[in-house]
Amino acid sequence: xxxxxxxxxxxxxxxxxxxxxxxxxxxxxxxxxxxxxxxxxxxxxxxxxxxxxxxxxxxxxxxxxxxxxxxxxxxxxxxxxxxxxxxxxxxxxxxxxxxxxxxxxxxxxxxxxxxxxxxxxxxxxxxxxxxxxxxxxxxxxxxxxxxxxxxxxxxxxxxxxxxxxxxxxxxxxxxxxxxxxxxxxxxxxxxxxxxxxxxxxxxxxxxxxxxxxxxxxxxxxxxxxxxxxxxxxxxxxxxxxxxxxxxxxx
Amino acid sequence: xxxxxxxxxxxxxxxxxxxxxxxxxxxxxxxxxxxxxxxxxxxxxxxxxxxxxxxxxxxxxxxxxxxxxxxxxxxxxxxxxxxxxxxxxxxxxxxxxxxxxxxxxxxxxxxxxxxxxxxxxxxxxxxxxxxxxxxxxxxxxxxxxxxxxxxxxxxxxxxxxxxxxxxxxxxxxxxxxxxxxxxxxxxxxxxxxxxxxxxxxxxxxxxxxxxxxxxxxxxxxxxxxxxxxxxxxxxxxxxxxxxxxxxxxxxxxxxxxxxxxxxxxxxxxxxxxxxxxxxxxxxxxxxxxxxxxxxxxxxxxxxxxxxxxxxxxxxxxxxxxxxxxxxxxxxxxxxxxxxxxxxxxxxxxxxxxxxxxxxxxxxxxxxxxxxxxxxxxxxxxxxxxxxxxxxxxxxxxxxxxxxxxxxxxxxxxxxxxxxxxxxxxxxxxxxxxxxxxxxxxxxxxxxxxxxxxxxxxxxxxxxxxxxxxxxxxxxxxxxxxxxxxxxxxxxxxxxxxxxxxxxxxxxxxxxxxxxxxxxxxxxxxxxxxxxxxxxxxxxxxxxxxxxxxxxxxxxxxxxxxxxxxxxxxxxxxxxxxxxxxxxxxxxxxxxx
Numbered sequence: 001x002x003x004x005x006x007x008x009x010x011x012x013x014x015x016x017x018x019x020x021x022x023x024x025x026x027x028x029x030x031x032x033x034x035x036x037x038x039x040x041x042x043x044x045x046x047x048x049x050x051x052x053x054x055x056x057x058x059x060x061x062x063x064x065x066x067x068x069x070x071x072x073x074x075x076x077x078x079x080x081x082x083x084x085x086x087x088x089x090x091x092x093x094x095x096x097x098x099x100x101x102x103x104x105x106x107x108x109x110x111x112x113x114x115x116x117x118x119x120x121x122x123x124x125x126x127x128x129x130x131x132x133x134x135x136x137x138x139x140x141x142x143x144x145x146x147x148x149x150x151x152x153x154x155x156x157x158x159x160x161x162x163x164x165x166x167x168x169x170x171x172x173x174x175x176x177x178x179x180x181x182x183x184x185x186x187x188x189x190x191x192x193x194x195x196x197x198x199x200x201x202x203x204x205x206x207x208x209x210x211x212x213x214x215x216x217x218x219x220x221x222x223x224x225x226x227x228x229x230x231x232x233x234x235x236x237x238x239x240x241x242x243x244x245x246x247x248x249x250x
Numbered sequence: 251x252x253x254x255x256x257x258x259x260x261x262x263x264x265x266x267x268x269x270x271x272x273x274x275x276x277x278x279x280x281x282x283x284x285x286x287x288x289x290x291x292x293x294x295x296x297x298x299x300x301x302x303x304x305x306x307x308x309x310x311x312x313x314x315x316x317x318x319x320x321x322x323x324x325x326x327x328x329x330x331x332x333x334x335x336x337x338x339x340x341x342x343x344x345x346x347x348x349x350x351x352x353x354x355x356x357x358x359x360x361x362x363x364x365x366x367x368x369x370x371x372x373x374x375x376x377x378x379x380x381x382x383x384x385x386x387x388x389x390x391x392x393x394x395x396x397x398x399x400x401x402x403x404x405x406x407x408x409x410x411x412x413x414x415x416x417x418x419x420x421x422x423x424x425x426x427x428x429x430x431x432x433x434x435x436x437x438x439x440x441x442x443x444x445x446x447x448x449x450x451x452x453x454x455x456x457x458x459x460x461x462x463x464x465x466x467x468x469x470x471x472x473x474x475x476x477x478x479x480x481x482x483x484x485x486x487x488x489x490x491x492x493x494x495x496x497x498x499x500x501x502x503x504x505x506x507x508x509x510x511x512x513x514x515x516x517x518x519x520x521x522x523x524x525x526x527x528x529x530x531x532x533x534x535x536x537x538x539x540x541x542x543x544x545x546x547x548x549x550x551x552x553x554x555x556x557x558x559x560x561x562x563x564x565x566x567x568x569x570x571x572x573x574x575x576x577x578x579x580x581x582x583x584x585x586x587x588x589x590x591x592x593x594x595x596x597x598x599x600x601x602x603x604x605x606x607x608x609x610x611x612x613x614x615x616x617x618x619x620x621x622x623x624x625x626x627x628x629x630x631x632x633x634x635x636x637x638x639x640x641x642x643x644x645x646x647x648x649x650x651x652x653x654x655x656x657x658x659x660x661x662x663x664x665x666x667x668x669x670x671x672x673x674x675x676x677x678x679x680x681x682x683x684x685x686x687x688x689x690x691x692x693x694x695x696x697x698x699x700x701x702x703x704x705x706x707x708x709x710x711x712x713x714x715x716x717x718x719x720x721x722x723x724x725x726x727x728x729x730x731x732x733x734x735x736x737x738x739x740x741x742x743x744x745x746x747x748x749x750x751x752x753x754x755x756x757x758x759x760x761x762x763x764x765x766x767x768x769x770x771x772x773x774x775x776x777x778x779x780x781x782x783x784x785x786x787x788x789x790x791x792x793x794x795x796x797x798x799x800x801x802x803x804x805x806x807x808x809x810x811x812x813x814x815x816x817x818x819x820x821x822x823x824x825x826x827x828x829x830x831x832x833x834x835x836x837x838x839x840x841x842x
Contacts, residue, residue, distance in 0.1 A: 027546055029291060029521040033514050039296045043308055069669040101318035103338045105709065111335040114761035115326055118335055187669045195656035196307040212681035214616055214656050217304040220487035221617040228447035229612050239302050
C-alpha cells in the first residue's frame with residue numbers, strides 16, 4: 001500500500017464497488033485499486049466421502065500401486081494409508097483429470113521426446129484405460145512367469161514390484177498405451193499426493209512432512225535463519241491448521 | 251465490428267514490470283495512458299494471502315498464476331528440418347499472466363549485466379580475434395552501453411529496494427561485493443539478506459578456493475522499505491515459497507508492491523484486464539501505428555486509438571504481435587535476411603545436487619527466499635580468459651537454493667530407485683542434509699543463425715491466429731561452457747564436505763519439457779543497423795517510429811544473469827528517451 005493518506009480513497013473505492021457489484025469492474029481499472037473485502041479464493045478442501053473417480057473395480061489396483069510406490073514402514077504410513085489414493089481420486093475427478101487449461105488442438109502427432117507430451121488423452125482417460133489394462137496383463141500371466149488368473153492387487157508384493165520394474169524399464173507393454181509414460185505419471189502423482197498439503201487428501205496428519213522434517217505452511221522463519229546447523233524445533237502446520245487446533249466433535 | 255474507444259496518448263500492451271514502469275513515467279509526463287492486460291488483476295489479499303499462498307500443489311505443480319496453454323502457447327522443434335509441435339503444458343519456461351506479469355511470481359534476483367556484455371562482439375573480437383567465434387554465432391553489440399544504463403539500473407533497484415553489497419562503487423572495489431560488476435553510482439538501497447546455513451557454508455568453501463563470494467542481489471527485502479514513490483514493503487520472512495508463488499508478505503518487489511498503488515490512482519491512467527491485444531493497427535502507409543485492437547473477456551472486439559503504442563508483453567508475445575501486424579521484415583535464416591524473430595535465446599542452466607552426512611549437517615532447506623544465496627562471478631561473461639577453453643560466455647554460480655518444498659525438493663543420491671522402500675528411506679535420510687541450488691550454474695546463451703522465431707504453419711490459438719514457432723537447440727559453445735562451469739561449481743561443493751554429488755550437466759538436445767528459467771530473450775532485438783535489428787538503441791521500431799517494443803525481446807543475446815534488472819533498466823532508458831526527446835519531436839530518434 002502507498003502513503004497512509006491514501007487509505008481513505010481505497011475505502012471509498014471499495015464501498016462503491018460493493019454497491020455497484022461486478023458491473024462497476026467490467027474490466028476497467030481506474031482511480032482505485034480494484035480491491036474488495038472478502039474477495040478471496042482459498043483452495044477447495046478435500047472432504048471425506050464417496051469416491052469421485054475410481055470405480056470399485058479399480059480401487060484395489062490403485063491402492064496396491066500406491067503401497068508399492070510408497071510402501072508402509074513402522075514409522076510412516078504407505079501411499080494408501082497416507083491418503084494418496086484419495087488425493088488422486090479428487091485430482092482425476094477435477095481439473096487435472098480433464099487436462100483443463102492445456103492446449104488441446106490438433107493435429108496430435110507423436111514427436112520426439114524433447115517436444116514434450118503430445119497425447120490427445122486426458123489423465124482421467126489414461127488412468128481408466130491403464131488400470132484395466134494392468135489388471136488384464138496380470139490375469140494373462142504377464143509373460144514374467146507370474147501365475148495366471150490373479151489381478152495386480154492379488155499378487156505378492158515382490159511379484160507386484162516385478163511388474164512395476166517391467167513398466168518402468170519398458171518391458172511391460174499395455175495395449176493402446178504408452179505404459180512407460182503412464183508409470184512415470186503414476187509415480188509422480190502418488191508422490192505429489194504424499195507431499196502436498198493435507199487439504200488435498202494425501203499426506204494424512206502431515207505424515208510425509210513429519211517423516212522428513214518439513215514444517216509446512218509456517219511462512220515465517222526469521223527467528224531461525226541465523227541458527228545454523230540446528231534442527232528446527234516446531235512441528236508442521238497445514239493450510240488447514242493442525243489437528244490440535246481443531247475443536248473435537250462432541 | 252470492433253467498438254472504438256476514445257483516443258489516448260499512449261496504449262500499452264501488457265501490465266507487468268515494463269508496462270507499469272512506462273505507464274508511471276509517461277503519466278508523470280502528463281500523458282493519457284491506457285494499459286491493456288490479457289490476464290486478470292492480481293493482488294496479495296485475494297490471490298496469494300499468507301494463509302494459503304504456501305500451497306505447492308496449486309501454485310508450483312498446477313501453475314495457478316501462469317498463462318494457460320489453452321489461451322495460447324507456442325510450437326517447438328530443435329531443427330529447421332523438423333515439424334514443430336505445440337507445447338501442450340509448460341515445461342522449459344513459464345509464461346506469466348495477469349497484472350504484474352512475471353513480477354508476481356519471480357524470485358526477485360536483481361542483477362546487472364557486465365559492461366562487456368553490452369559490447370559483446372566488439373569486445374570478444376578484440377580480445378580473441380574474429381576467428382575465435384563460431385561461424386554461425388550471430389552475437390551483436392546492443393547499441394547502448396553499461397554507462398548509459400547505469401542510472402536506470404539504479405532507479406529500478408531503488409524502486410524495488412534491492413538488497414545487496416556493492417562490489418564496485420564509482421570504480422572503487424569493495425570487500426564482500428561482486429568485484430567484477432560495473433561501477434555503480436551508489437550502494438544498494440538495502441543491506442543483503444541474512445544467509446541460511448548451506449549458503450554461508452558455500453561462501454566459506456568458495457573463499458578457501460580463492461574466489462570472491464558475495465550475496466545475490468535480492469528483491470526479497472532484508473528490512474522494511476519505503477521506495478521513492480512512497481510505496482512500502484515489509485521484511486521477508488524466509489518462507490521458502492517465492493518463485494512460482496506470489497508473496498503474501500508484501501516483501502517481494504513486484505509492480506503490486508512498488509508502482510501500482512501509485513499508478514492506479516492517477517487520473518490520467520486507465521487499465522483494462524482480461525483483454526487480449528490481437529494486433530497493432532497501422533495507417534495505410536504502414537509506417538505509423540494508429541492504435542491496437544483487443545478482445546475482452548466476453549469476446550467483444552475493441553479498438554483503442556493512440557498516438558504511441560508500447561509493446562510490453564512477454565518476449566515471445568511482443569514478437570508475435572509484430573509478426574501478426576506485419577511490422578518489420580520477418581527473419582529468414584536461410585537467406586540470413588530480415589529481423590523479426592532473429593537472435594532468439596534462452597539460458598544454459600545446470601545444477602549440482604550434493605549430499606552431506608546427515609549426522610553433521612542440518613541445512614533446514616525450507617528456510618529460504620527467492621533471491622537468497624551466495625554467488626561467485628569469476629566464470630561469468632569475459633571475467634576469465636577463454637583462450638585455453640575454446641568457448642565464449644559464462645555465468646554466475648552459487649548456492650541459491652530457494653526452497654525445501656517437498657514435492658520439488660526431496661533429492662535422493664544418484665542410483666537411488668525412483669519409488670519403493672529404498673526411495674522412501676533415501677528421501678527421509680537426505681532431506682535436511684542435501685543441497686539443491688536449482689539454477690546453480692546460470693550460464694549465458696549466445697545467439698545463432700538457426701535459433702529463431704516465426705509463425706507456425708499449422709497450429710492456431712483460440713482466435714485462429716498462428717502460434718509462434720520456436721526453433722532452438724543448444725550449440726557446442728554453450729555445452730562446452732556448461733561442462734566447464736558445472737565442474738568448477740562441483741569443486742566448491744566438494745570443498746564444503748559433500749560426500750556424494752549429482753552433476754546435472756545441461757545436455758543437447760534442448761528439451762521443451764525440462765524447466766530451465768523463464769528467461770527467453772531476443773526475437774525483436776535492439777541495435778545500430780536496421781538490417782540486423784528490429785529496434786534502435788531506444789527500443790523504438792525502425793519501421794514504425796511511434797511503436798516501442800520493451801522487454802527481453804531486445805537482448806541481442808542473453809548474458810549469464812537473470813534478465814529482469816536489465817529489462818527494467820531498458821524500460822527506464824526508453825521512457826527517458828520518449829519523455830525528453832520523442833514527445834518534443836515525434837519521429838525516429840535515430841536516423842537509419
